[in-house]
Amino acid sequence: MSSTIIRNASRQAVRAAKAAQVPTSTRGLSMLARAASPAVASLSKQRNAYPLHMQSRGVKTMDFAGTKEVIYERSDWPTEKLQEYFKNDTLAMIGYGSQGHGQALNARDNGLKVIVGVRKDGASWKEAIEDGWVPGETLFPIDEAINRGTIIMNLLSDAAQSATWPEIAPLITKGKTLYFAHGFSVVFKDDTKVVPPKDVDVILVAPKGSGRTVRTLFKEGRGINSSIAVWQDVTGKAKEKAVGLGVAVGSGYLYETTFEKEVYSDLYGERGVLMGGIQGMFRAQYEVLRKNGHSPSEAFNETVEEATQSLFPLIGQYGMDYNLKDYMYAACSTTARRGALDWAPIFEAANKPVFEKLYESVKNGTETRKSLEFNGRKTYRQDLEKELAEINDQEIWRAGKTVRALRPDAKRDE
Numbered sequence: 001m002s003s004t005i006i007r008n009a010s011r012q013a014v015r016a017a018k019a020a021q022v023p024t025s026t027r028g029l030s031m032l033a034r035a036a037s038p039a040v041a042s043l044s045k046q047r048n049a050y051p052l053h054m055q056s057r058g059v060k061t062m063d064f065a066g067t068k069e070v071i072y073e074r075s076d077w078p079t080e081k082l083q084e085y086f087k088n089d090t091l092a093m094i095g096y097g098s099q100g101h102g103q104a105l106n107a108r109d110n111g112l113k114v115i116v117g118v119r120k121d122g123a124s125w126k127e128a129i130e131d132g133w134v135p136g137e138t139l140f141p142i143d144e145a146i147n148r149g150t151i152i153m154n155l156l157s158d159a160a161q162s163a164t165w166p167e168i169a170p171l172i173t174k175g176k177t178l179y180f181a182h183g184f185s186v187v188f189k190d191d192t193k194v195v196p197p198k199d200v201d202v203i204l205v206a207p208k209g210s211g212r213t214v215r216t217l218f219k220e221g222r223g224i225n226s227s228i229a230v231w232q233d234v235t236g237k238a239k240e241k242a243v244g245l246g247v248a249v250g251s252g253y254l255y256e257t258t259f260e261k262e263v264y265s266d267l268y269g270e271r272g273v274l275m276g277g278i279q280g281m282f283r284a285q286y287e288v289l290r291k292n293g294h295s296p297s298e299a300f301n302e303t304v305e306e307a308t309q310s311l312f313p314l315i316g317q318y319g320m321d322y323n324l325k326d327y328m329y330a331a332c333s334t335t336a337r338r339g340a341l342d343w344a345p346i347f348e349a350a351n352k353p354v355f356e357k358l359y360e361s362v363k364n365g366t367e368t369r370k371s372l373e374f375n376g377r378k379t380y381r382q383d384l385e386k387e388l389a390e391i392n393d394q395e396i397w398r399a400g401k402t403v404r405a406l407r408p409d410a411k412r413d414e
């Protein structure tokens, strides 16, 4: 059974490598094979089952649809090397939201010295204690954590990074490293006023997934993909540190970018297909079905449930590769294929102007200013919760709750 899975994944990886014009003997196969089959990834972890040619061997240049890019892999940074490299460092995780939590716990589990810094009266302080951080030992108020740290990981909310900068900036003294998970604060410095001191390395590791996923993938022995970038390299080691820290916080592989490219693409993606776009598209389709007399369950199933349970995972595993039997199009009927091929360009044309507008709004700082204003309010948590509760209360998501409860594997605590 396992050898069949590996053989199939290997074939898929070879095909994918050919499509990407990468020689099949290169080290990219491990990543391609893992993308092709999570089953193989888990088998590999359990039994070290990868054939040699599929094992990952670190930094490499790969061909992404005709463009060569450098990527870094966890295999270049085994735990012993991480621990040795950062043996004189204290990672001060400032902020304990979704990312702070995931990255701090992963780095701690990788054997690095990590402390957490958050405000004492906030929700994060309590959450950190629940996760085993000890006040006075590994959990401190923000200023004290920065004083104790050598690598200052500023993972406060983007708005809080701006609001707290006047107090934080003087504490970022020569010899420390300033680390972000987003390009927001320094790229939009005219709005945020975050200008790092000239004598410290400034780096970024931006996981391309939620902090919760950063943690769960790490615990499963897998790894998120992250972007890395350098804003300021004083020591000549900034990039190396970024890669090492990227691995320490749970990345499986890392792509090199710039602070600007990271923040533009990130703000754009989350407002677009990843969150805002998909939410809007789901709702529009659902509402039209309902207006035409379809029941809530039918409208939900045909819009969200089938997408998340069946078709999107196929895209995740195989993309749209027509060579593979299980890719999304091949797995659907010829009737569906015909209709989808006809309608895809119509949706593309309708959406393109919206995406153009969105990109412009990101690049000219409008999105940043809105975020700073809203998330900078004292009442930001309550204000957000109120709006999110309104979404929860929309019929589509109430119907979804019942649909999910019917899944045979459903957790019954919703």
Ligand SMILES: NC(=O)C1=CN([C@@H]2O[C@H](COP(=O)(O)OP(=O)(O)OC[C@H]3O[C@@H](n4cnc5c(N)ncnc54)[C@H](OP(=O)(O)O)[C@@H]3O)[C@@H](O)[C@H]2O)C=CC1
Binding pocket: 094, 095, 096, 097, 098, 099, 100, 101, 118, 119, 121, 122, 123, 124, 125, 154, 155, 156, 157, 158, 160, 163, 164, 181, 182, 184, 206, 207, 208, 209, 210, 211, 212
């Ligand atoms: N969420 C994600 O998965 C991703 C996030 N990022 C980036 O990582 C960084 C952190 O994001 P995320 O983890 O989502 O955290 P949030 O944006 O949810 O921020 C939460 C943290 O900010 C603190 N905070 C908020 N306001 C203040 C304030 N005025 N003073 C002091 N502390 C404050 C909160 O503390 P308290 O509990 O005390 O309010 C909490 O610890 C951001 O740069 C974000 O863009 C990057 C990739 C993905």
Ligand SMILES: CC[C@](O)(C(C)=O)C(=O)O
Binding pocket: 207, 208, 209, 210, 211, 266, 269, 270, 274, 275
């Ligand atoms: C998609 C949202 C995100 O950009 C992320 C999880 O990557 C974020 O800012 O949370």
Ligand SMILES: [Mg+2]
Binding pocket: 207, 208, 209, 266, 270
């Ligand atoms: Mg993101």
Ligand SMILES: [Mg+2]
Binding pocket: 266, 267, 270
């Ligand atoms: Mg983001």
